[in-house]
Amino acid sequence: AVIRPGIGTLSDVLAPQGRPFTFSSGNSYEMSHNASVLSKTGLGENCDNPFSAFEQALDYVQNRKQIINQGRLCANLKMDGVSETAEAIVKRALSK
Numbered sequence: 001a002v003i004r005p006g007i008g009t010l011s012d013v014l015a016p017q018g019r020p021f022t023f024s025s026g027n028s029y030e031m032s033h034n035a036s037v038l039s040k041t042g043l044g045e046n047c048d049n050p051f052s053a054f055e056q057a058l059d060y061v062q063n064r065k066q067i068i069n070q071g072r073l074c075a076n077l078k079m080d081g082v083s084e085t086a087e088a089i090v091k092r093a094l095s096k
Contacts, residue, residue: 001013001018001019001020001021001057002021002023002050002053002054002057003020003021003022003023003053004022004023004024004031005020005022005024005030005031005034005035005038005044006030006031006034007030007034010034010038010044011079013044014043014074014077014079015074015079017070017071017074017075018070018074019043019044019045019057019060019066019067019070020038020043020044020045021044021045021047021053021054021056021057021060022034022035022038022044022045022046022047022053023035023047023048023049023050023052023053041073042073043070043073043074043077
């Protein structure tokens with residue numbers, strides 16, 4: 001997926017084991033941070049612009065080994081962050 005890496009969009013791409021090819025204007029901390037984390041973890045690509053992201057995505061869809069590896073990486077993700085956050089808040093409130 002060629003996207004701006006907002007958390008909701010990233011979740012939508014990673015949940016079905018897709019690979020994000022991200023770009024942003026650079027003046028959004030969230031977008032820059034998310035793109036950096038994706039790149040460092042190997043879960044996605046941080047691209048300079050939408051055209052570069054599109055070119056890299058075209059190369060990716062023709063590489064079966066990369067697609068299989070993306071599935072392995074995504075299989076280890078916990079996709080229920082909302083529930084985990086709620087549990088952490090409740091645990092913290094109960095410990096006071």
